[in-house]
Amino acid sequence: MTAHEYIEEAEQSLIHTYNRYQIVLEKGEGVYLYDVDGKKYLDFAAGIAVFALGYGNKEYNDALKAQIDKLLHTSNLYYNVPAIEAARHIIENSGMDRVFFTNSGTEAIEGAIKLARKYAYLKDGTTDHEIIAMNHSFHGRSMGALSVTGNVKYQEAFKPLIGGIEFADFNDLESVKAKVTDKTCAVIMEPVQGEGGLYPAKKEFLEGVRNLCDEKGILLIFDEVQCGMGRTGSMFAWQRYGVKPDIITMAKALGCGVPVGAFAAKEAVAAALVPGDHGTTYGGNPFACAAVNEVFRQFEQKHITQHVVEIGAYLNKTLSKFAETYEFVKEARGIGLMQGLELTIPAGDIILKALDAGLILIAAGQNVIRFVPPLVITEEHVDEMAAVLDGIFAGI
Numbered sequence: 001m002t003a004h005e006y007i008e009e010a011e012q013s014l015i016h017t018y019n020r021y022q023i024v025l026e027k028g029e030g031v032y033l034y035d036v037d038g039k040k041y042l043d044f045a046a047g048i049a050v051f052a053l054g055y056g057n058k059e060y061n062d063a064l065k066a067q068i069d070k071l072l073h074t075s076n077l078y079y080n081v082p083a084i085e086a087a088r089h090i091i092e093n094s095g096m097d098r099v100f101f102t103n104s105g106t107e108a109i110e111g112a113i114k115l116a117r118k119y120a121y122l123k124d125g126t127t128d129h130e131i132i133a134m135n136h137s138f139h140g141r142s143m144g145a146l147s148v149t150g151n152v153k154y155q156e157a158f159k160p161l162i163g164g165i166e167f168a169d170f171n172d173l174e175s176v177k178a179k180v181t182d183k184t185c186a187v188i189m190e191p192v193q194g195e196g197g198l199y200p201a202k203k204e205f206l207e208g209v210r211n212l213c214d215e216k217g218i219l220l221i222f223d224e225v226q227c228g229m230g231r232t233g234s235m236f237a238w239q240r241y242g243v244k245p246d247i248i249t250m251a252k253a254l255g256c257g258v259p260v261g262a263f264a265a266k267e268a269v270a271a272a273l274v275p276g277d278h279g280t281t282y283g284g285n286p287f288a289c290a291a292v293n294e295v296f297r298q299f300e301q302k303h304i305t306q307h308v309v310e311i312g313a314y315l316n317k318t319l320s321k322f323a324e325t326y327e328f329v330k331e332a333r334g335i336g337l338m339q340g341l342e343l344t345i346p347a348g349d350i351i352l353k354a355l356d357a358g359l360i361l362i363a364a365g366q367n368v369i370r371f372v373p374p375l376v377i378t379e380e381h382v383d384e385m386a387a388v389l390d391g392i393f394a395g396i
């Protein structure tokens with residue numbers, strides 16, 4: 001079948017929830033992807049901040065193959081060794097005390113919301129607690145995660161959503177304070193907003209929210225599904241800021257391609273959930289956790305976070321030059337390998353041109369090009385990307 005025929009069939013068979021780019025990807029090698037026609041692409045999207053260690057990573061593939069031959073699934077009615085080891089890795093790297101494995105970022109958010117509500121319920125016995133979320137946030141598409149996603153466009157047709165959610169402005173402490181009531185049980189935010197347009201939190205804002213939460217006995221939830229796992233140059237973004245949450249969610253690069261997420265919490269908070277409160281059939285299965293374990297092993301072995309600090313600075317410097325050179329490039333911003341280029345023109349047109357030229361980029365909102373490449377990219381890859389983008393910008 002040709003690429004065109006595959007796309008025709010996909011448009012007949014799949015529910016049309018995505019306007020997909022017109023390419024059919026087939027294989028990957030390092031930081032390059034190939035489509036079914038053999039065309040090569042430099043990948044600066046990593047499957048939306050997932051494939052941190054690059055494609056065709058032999059040790060990763062071998063670890064998965066070995067686990068397939070041993071045991072794929074057990075359910076959570078029994079213990080399994082990969083899950084115990086994966087929890088140990090997460091605890092050591094996140095500063096949290098206990099972990100619950102999920103199959104996605106969205107499910108990690110669901111769990112975090114339930115945990116915050118149960119914790120508050122145990123404290124005062126009432127059931128009308130409120131959660132403060134941020135405008136322009138993104139936490140997922142299920143009813144709970146969608147309810148804390150600050151984007152009216154995503155929410156409108158699916159109301160009624162879950163109750164007790166208030167929205168404040170990111171990086172505006174006063175607006176958070178204004179939403180606090182004696183019913184507030186949690187504040188949830190991404191330390192670096194991803195989908196919403198690539199906005200890093202200001203340190204003072206996170207510190208202010210942390211203090212506010214401590215004062216009022218409110219839990220602080222950091223959604224690190226996108227900005228966690230080394231992307232900002234520390235294992236989790238909270239470490240970069242020095243502001244520790246009570247609950248943290250993770251997914252995307254946690255399994256580097258195998259669907260797995262988690263929420264983790266401090267002991268006193270985690271203790272709120274007891275048998276019967278929450279569950280999942282697949283969550284934390286040996287296959288997914290073998291991926292998690294291999295990811296952490298390679299992060300340590302390859303000093304990934306240190307590499308991200310260095311290459312992230314280089315990427316930011318490279319993108320900043322575009323902001324100086326081209327009038328329609330407003331700003332380069334971000335942390336580590338989570339960078340954005342805000343334009344005054346639609347990002348979508350640029351992304352299509354880049355794709356033609358063999359460069360995979362994605363957007364964050366209407367006007368921001370988002371750069372979330374595999375964490376193993378080198379300066380040469382950044383230069384290669386910049387040369388393609390410069391050629392496109394020069395033609396505008």
Ligand SMILES: *Cc1c(COP(=O)(O)O)cnc(C)c1O
Pocket residue numbers: 104105106107109138139140141190194195223224225226227251252261
């Ligand atoms: C992608 C994302 C989610 C949702 O994760 P899924 O794995 O797609 O369910 C939640 N929060 C943030 C910050 C994300 O970037």
